[in-house]
Amino acid sequence: xxxxxxxxxxxxxxxxxxxxxxxxxxxxxxxxxxxxxxxxxxxxxxxxxxxxxxxxxxxxxxxxxxxxxxxxxxxxxxxxxxxxxxxxxxxxxxxxxxxxxxxxxxxxxxxxxxxxxxxxxxxxxxxxxxxxxxxxxxxxxxxxxxxxxxxxxxxxxxxxxxxxxxxxxxxxxxxxxxxxxxxxxxxxxxxxxxxxxxxxxxxxxxxxxxxxxxxxxxxxxxxxxxxxxxxxxxxxxxxxxxxxxxxxxxxxxxxxxxxxxxxxxxxxxxxxxxxxxxxxxxxxxxxxxxxxxxxxxxxxxxxxxxxxxxxxxxxxxxxxxxxxxxxxxxxxx
Numbered sequence: 125x126x127x128x129x130x131x132x133x134x135x136x137x138x139x140x141x142x143x144x145x146x147x148x149x150x151x152x153x154x155x156x157x158x159x160x161x162x163x164x165x166x167x168x169x170x171x172x173x174x175x176x177x178x179x180x181x182x183x184x185x186x187x188x189x190x191x192x193x194x195x196x197x198x199x200x201x202x203x204x205x206x207x208x209x210x211x212x213x214x215x216x217x218x219x220x221x222x223x224x225x226x227x228x229x230x231x232x233x234x235x236x237x238x239x240x241x242x243x244x245x246x247x248x249x250x251x252x253x254x255x256x257x258x259x260x261x262x263x264x265x266x267x268x269x270x271x272x273x274x275x276x277x278x279x280x281x282x283x284x285x286x287x288x289x290x291x292x293x294x295x296x297x298x299x300x301x302x303x304x305x306x307x308x309x310x311x312x313x314x315x316x317x318x319x320x321x322x323x324x325x326x327x328x329x330x331x332x333x334x335x336x337x338x339x340x341x342x343x344x345x346x347x348x349x350x351x352x353x354x355x356x357x358x359x360x361x362x363x364x365x366x367x368x369x370x371x372x373x374x375x376x377x378x379x380x381x382x383x384x385x386x387x388x389x390x391x392x393x394x395x396x397x398x399x400x401x402x403x404x405x406x407x408x409x410x411x412x413x414x415x416x417x418x419x420x421x422x423x424x425x426x427x428x429x430x431x432x433x434x435x436x437x438x439x440x441x442x443x444x445x446x447x448x449x450x451x452x453x454x455x456x457x
Contacts, residue, residue, distance in 0.1 A: 128171045128172055131173060131174070142175045153174075158232060168249060184197075184198035193341040194340055195340075205218050214356065217296065219292070220358040239336065243284070246272070278397065280321075282397075284394050291374075294389070299312055300313055301340060302337065316329060327398075359450050374390065374450050376451055383414050390450075
């Protein structure tokens with residue numbers, strides 16, 4: 125492991141200054157550390173300095189407000205999974221957090237870290253392979269093992285986004301709050317992530333010197349009909365029963381009133397470089413009477429633009445089936 129300087133700022137302003145272009149071009153943020161330290165130890169990145177968020181006040185905790193929840197970026201995944209309001213009104217988020225990695229990682233891993241984690245592609249993670257994402261001249265995965273790569277949205281690089289919480293937050297219209305040297309800005313979660321066609325070297329729109337401070341999630345009553353929270357579920361297919369990343373995952377949110385689907389949101393993980401909104405499924409569901417709804421047909425609309433590779437065509441079938449299961453489970457109560 126290469127040596128680096130460790131900083132533990134005591135304020136957000138100090139954090140931003142350490143991460144700024146002038147002083148922190150080679151600085152990396154550390155929250156729980158489960159992803160960053162892997163990259164450092166494996167030689168994938170060689171930071172000159174590491175800036176901890178542990179001493180920055182007000183970045184952890186879940187607060188209920190009139191317009192929804194405020195979830196601090198340093199809130200642990202375990203706390204999100206156990207929070208009673210999230211379990212009741214944002215069930216898909218609680219399920220995504222509760223099934224993430226292992227109990228040990230959930231106890232130290234944070235929401236901000238989970239949203240900002242780097243790809244798990246074997247070729248990116250290998251310290252001796254100079255892939256495109258690391259400044260190389262080719263994507264080695266294209267002539268190698270494509271089992272875990274994306275089936276839509278790839279452009280020179282074919283990673284999938286590894287975050288479970290990002291997929292779940294997508295169906296709740298969450299927004300990401302960011303602080304930087306120019307002040308604060310808030311983005312819908314769908315605009316926070318960026319694919320390789322925009323910038324192959326990164327997965328989010330964060331600029332140098334910026335840090336995620338919290339995630340805002342709208343009130344359930346603002347999303348559901350007649351003041352009732354919408355139903356939601358998160359399903360995840362993986363190779364191992366626990367402690368593994370999603371081959372494919374799906375979050376489904378349905379708001380049903382008077383026998384009709386009033387609102388619907390469906391997001392997929394493991395199929396694209398960013399959390400993927402299944403808009404054709406949503407369009408099929410909204411306004412449709414429950415007794416005329418065909419969940420099998422809805423599932424076939426999951427990834428209409430799919431372009432599977434040699435080893436990952438199974439992901440399309442898996443996505444279709446997970447969407448079908450998610451819808452059927454919610455409609456069954």
